[in-house]
Amino acid sequence: MRCPCNSGESFEGCCAKYLQGIEGGTVVYPPTAEALMRSRYTAFARGDVSYLLRTWHPDTKPASLELDPDQQWYSLEILSTSRGGYFDDDGVVSFRASYRSAANRKLRDSLTETSSFTRQGKQWLYLAALEIH
Known part of the structure; x- marks a missing residue:
């Protein structure tokens, strides 16, 4: 099964290890801000609220999170990244995530966020959404 984040990798070879939090007995974290963004998108696509909350900064994390069951996420496009690499402590990722209605699959839309x-x-x-379209 291909990973929902559109990396081209299998789910097991890509975001699964981050969502599960462990690989081969070792705790595994996404190594870059973009990898975290991709894994969070995958969590949205799979309905994994616990991962979303676990990877949200405590200063901005909501007390709870309820996903819209009508939104089926089907495509992620990374538009740009700034910093967020292996040796950075902060980063910014811009992306477009597309979804469709579970009730009416012809209804499609997308969210663009920085x-x-x-x-x-x-x-x-x-940390936070800086800009949403």
């Missing part, structure tokens, strides 16, 4: 990320130790965290 998000900020920060790293605490080895773990990248989603």
